[in-house]
Amino acid sequence: MHNKKLNISPAWIFRTANGELFEPILFRLLEGIRDTGKLTAAATNAGISYRHAWNLLNRGGHIIGLPLVIMRKGQGSQLSPLGEKLLWAEHRVDARLGPQIDSMTAELNDQIQQLLANTKPTLRLHASHGYAVALLPEVAEQLNINLQYRNPAEAISALNRGECDIASFHLPTCPQLARQVLSHYLDLLSDGSHRLIRFVTRREGLMLRKGEHPQVRSLKDFSESGLRFISRDLHSGTRILFNLLLEQQGLDANSINGSGQQEFTHTAVAAFVASGMADVGFGVQAAADQFGLDFLELACEHYLLIYRPEHLSQSALDHLIELLRAPELLERIDSVPGYQPDQPGQITGFDELIASDQ
Incomplete structure (x- = not known):
């Protein structure tokens, strides 16, 4: 049986109007300088010579007319404001497009599997990021698993x-909020034939740059602060949850100083805040930790899988439940900040789940 999978790892190319470009390795070099404060160590980590690293930095600075790195004798190296902005631009591109690349990777591997004899069964999963x-x-x-983000x-x-064979759905562990979230999807769930599979819980809250804005200790503090906010896209479950939290506390959504831009993943929101383009975002703790942000928890939610029994074979369901309970998976989930296994593999319904949180 063919078990190998292909991965797609794009390299972002930054090119000027004159055709001058920054080699992709430049960003690994900038990242190394930021992390170590030493050009020698950064060059080694990037797998290039010190001379090549020096030439890349000089050429990059010459292209734009500003230095990428500030070097002081006896004090090591640090990124200049331009170097910081370039590196954060790459991080934001990766955060914004990464899930789409993952979906394309899943599609490619699914197509390869279909061409091979004796392939494993494919489960089509459409899920929130x-x-x-x-x-x-x-x-x-x-x-x-053919995973597509939706x-x-x-x-x-x-x-x-x-x-698709399986979808994801997330409901707050607060019963009142859970019922309000469900009301947004009544037309899609009205026939009562859907079943839920428990998977994990995750914590959502405000993300702020570390050590900044200590006055923000609650959603009310934030709404009154005037701080710049980067939101998720209008139809995301996280955006719906945030709006319901504002409503629950009697806060006006118009009081939020929104940036006018929307992001489509938790990672992209966190990168936007970490880069300084916004002061606050709302998303999962794992994204905040990934970018070294402070996290103020506001809600916990069940991240569930949902299926229709008439569309999913018992064999596929059994394989999926076995996967959700696999020790390797549970161990890896335990290492993700803000995530916890939530009786994985247990089949339930909406009413039963909400009742269990009473």
């Missing part, structure tokens, strides 16, 4: 049309 669900294709041995409405719509 999350750090635990991203582990499923990596850990699965008995299944080929917002909840898109995922459930695809499930109802038979375009």
Whole structure:
């Protein structure tokens, strides 16, 4: 049986109007200087010579007309403001497009599997962006997981049309908020045939640059602060949850100083805040930790899988439940900040789940 999977790792090319470009290795060099404060160590980590590293920095500075690195004798090296902005631009591109690249990778591997004899069964999973669900294709041995990132409405719509086998859905552990979230999807869930599979819980809250804005200790503090906010896209489950939290506390959404831009993943929101382009974002703790941000928890939610029994074979369901309970997967979930296994593999319904949180 063919078990090898291909990965797509794009290299972002930054090119000027005159055709001058920054080699992709330059960004690994800048990252190394930021982390170590030494050009020699950064060059070694990037796998290039000190001379090559020096030439890359000089050439990059010459292209724009500003230095990328500040070097002081006896004090090591640090990124200049331009070097910081270039590196953060690359991080934001990666955070914004990474999930789309992951979806393309899943599609490619699915197509390869279909061309091979004796292939593993494929499970088509449409899911909201999350750090635990991203582990499923990596850990699965008995299944080929074709993971496509979609917002909840898109995922459930695809499930109802038979375009995927499993979708994801997330509900707050607060029963009142859970019922309000469900009300947004009544048209898609009205026939009562959907079943839930418990997977993980995750913590969501405000993300702020470390040590800044200590006056923000609650959602009310933030709403009154005037700090710049970067939001998720309008149809994401996280955006719906944030709006409901404002409503629950009697806060006006218009009081939030929104940037006017929306991001489509937790990672992209965190990168936007970490780069200084916004002061506050809302998302999962794992994204905040990934970019070294402070995290103020505001909610906990069940991240669930949802299916229609008439569209999923018992064999595929059994393989999936076995995967969700696999020791390797549970161990990796335990290492993701803010995530915890949530009776994985247990099949339930919406009413039963909400009642269990009473």
